[in-house]
Amino acid sequence: MPPGPRARPRWIPGGGARDRWHAPATSLPMGRGRGDGEAQTGRTAISRRRPGRLDGTGRHRSRTLGPCAPAACDRGPAPCSAPDPAEHRHRSPCSARCGPRALRPRPPSRPGMRAFVLACSQLRAVGLRTLGSAPGAHVTRVRTGVFERCPISCPRRDRTGESMRVLVLWTNSSNPNIGVRTLAEGTRALAERAWPGCDVRFHGTGGPGTGGNDGPMPLTIxxxxxxxxxxxxxxxxxxxxxxxxxIDTRAGDSFTDIYTxxxxxxxxxxxxxxxRLxxxxxxxxxxIGPFSKRRSQIIASRTLRGSSLVLTRDEGSIDTVRDLARREPVLTTDVAFAxxxxxRSEVHDVLLNVSGLLWEPNPHxxxxAYRRSVREIVEGLLxxxxxxxxxxxxxxxxxxxxxxxxxxxxxxxxxxxxxxVRPESVTEVRATTASARLVIGARMHASLNALSVGTPxxxxxxxxKFAPLFDPxxxxxxxxxxxxxxxxRAVLEHVDADLEADVRNVLDTAEAAVEDAVQALRRIA
Incomplete structure (x- = not known):
């Protein structure tokens, strides 16, 4: 057949937001751009209109694509009819946009540092921007330097009839800090109130199996x-x-750059x-906060913007979230109240918590001066x-x-x-604080455990972090x-005051705040 004018592709109506165009097998050659108009048999090329891209004649410039996506995409055109479709590289899988553009093929090479560096650069350039673009879309593998991704959005596992599985980060029930253990048990109680019977796992600092950590590898590197x-x-x-x-807890107060x-x-x-997954x-x-460095603000902004829900326990954190993420968090209270x-009993009169952190030189x-204050408090109480x-x-x-x-x-x-007294578990701590008439604590969770069980x-x-948490x-x-x-003197003035009446109001306010968190969690699951 002699060369002739280029035939206009015919429009094929179909689902999706974009028009799809098919050209006869003899009209458009395969390739990245326009050909010389010669006929090619046995191949089918696909063209799609791109609004806003005009050629010299004022028409929408068409863009020739390679073989279409696999047959698993029910919205795309028919598979490529080439003898070996694998030899043709997609410029886009199909007009339905069921996957991203494939990368240039890399020559096979022995796995090593060069392939790893290449894959990392591709992950940085492509993967980190697109991994979370659609629910279920994920990287399948990187092999010999080629970054591959599933062209079809893979649905998550159907959990009909199964319990929720929840992972709690940066705390566990075996930490030597009772406050961190309280955070773990309180977060578990909060999740179980939102989804009764849920399966809660923990991963704190350290590797798998350290302190009850779940998971295949450490998550702090x-x-x-x-x-x-x-x-x-x-x-x-x-x-x-x-x-x-x-649920990302950040150990309660580590979502900041004051700890470097x-x-x-x-x-x-x-x-x-x-x-991204x-x-x-x-x-x-x-x-949440403060963030004094520009890099810290960028990391915090991305984390807050990408989170499905942000729960704060003080007014200062709300202002930080609004400034960095332009979103409205949910104000609740500490998970100890969950x-x-x-x-209650009165086995002990006054429990005095002396902080080892403040007893020695510290940045706070x-x-x-702290040692003198403790000695004066002891003398005043006696x-x-x-x-x-x-x-x-x-x-x-x-x-x-x-x-x-x-x-x-x-x-x-x-x-x-x-x-x-040295309680060894969260249960013992709460039982000990419930057996006292008053608790004086320099550890925040020592005071929270006391107040959450009804002890002044x-x-x-x-x-x-103290006053913004207790004042609301x-x-x-x-x-x-x-x-x-x-x-x-300030501590002893509060000791002489009547504190029992205020505790009952605090418990009512805290219960309402915990219920707000439970309802917010149920809405996103």
Missing amino acids: PRSILKEAVLGRKGLKPWLRGFDLI LKTLVRMSAAPLYAM GVPVVMGPQT LPRPA IDHQ SRGRTITLFDHVLGTGNLDNDSYASAALNEELPEPLEI CIPMAYSR LGWRRTVDLRTADNHA
Whole structure:
């Protein structure tokens, strides 16, 4: 057949937002652009109109594509009729946009550092922008430097009749810090109130099996997560995709850069990767911010924007979320109030928690001033005829942050040593605080555990996270160790006040805040 004018493609109506055009087998040659008009038999080329792209004649310029997507795409055109469709590279799988553009083929090479670096660059350039673009879309594998992705959006596993599977990050029930254990048990209780019978797993710092961690690998090394995302040897992706929801706790107050930018990056890598896999991530009730560095603000903004739900426990965190993510979080309270309350008793009079963190040199307050304040509080309580029991809230060995060291050091300075209680679990801690008439604590969760079981407490704050958490509940008995002139006198003034009536109002307010969090979780699942 002699060369002739190019035939106009005929329009084929079909589903989807874009028009699809088919040309006869003798009209358009295969290739990236326009051909010389010669006939080619046995091949079918597909062209799609692109609005806004005009050629010299004022017509919409057509774009010739390679073989279409696999037959699994029910909206696309027929498969390519070429003898070997694999030899033709897609410029786009099909007009229904069922997958992204494939990359240029790379020559096969022995797996090694060169292939790994190439795959990482492709993941950075393509994968991190597109992994979360559609629910279920995910990277299938990277092999010999070729970045491949599923052309069809893969649906998540059907869980009809099955219980919810929830992963809680950055806390577990075996941490030596009782406050972190309380965070784990409280988050579990919150999830079980939202979805009764759900399967809750934990992954804190450390590797698999450390402190009850679930999972195939540690999640605190961003480089290892990137390597696993590329190579997929340890099964991190299917493990994360096996959960219906991930609750990111950040250990309660670590979503900030005051503990260094490195810590923020290490704890942000896993949630961001889970978001790219299409797994819903919820920022659990926590203190958010401050972020003083530009890099920290970028990481926080991406995390907050990609989260399915953001739960905060103070007004300051709400302002931070609004500034960085332009979204409205849900104000709730600490998860300690979601735990069941033990019965009250009066076995102990005053429980005094001496913080090992503040007893030694620290970046928060003057440790010498703190030691003087503790000694003055003990003298003031004894002069009032009160009975004091030292209450250790952070346990462990070989760490000066341990409250046991501070309690032992205080007893050495007193003429008569005080009794010391060291509860080993969250249940024991709550039972111990419920057996006291008053708790004075420099550990925030020691005060929270006391208040959540109905025992009056006097928090001794060393950071900004104390007052914004207690004030919305109507509990304004916090003594700020950073600003108050005479800390001991301020504490003893609250000791002399009637605190029982205020506790009942706090419990009612906290219960309503917990219910708000439960309803918000149910709406996103």
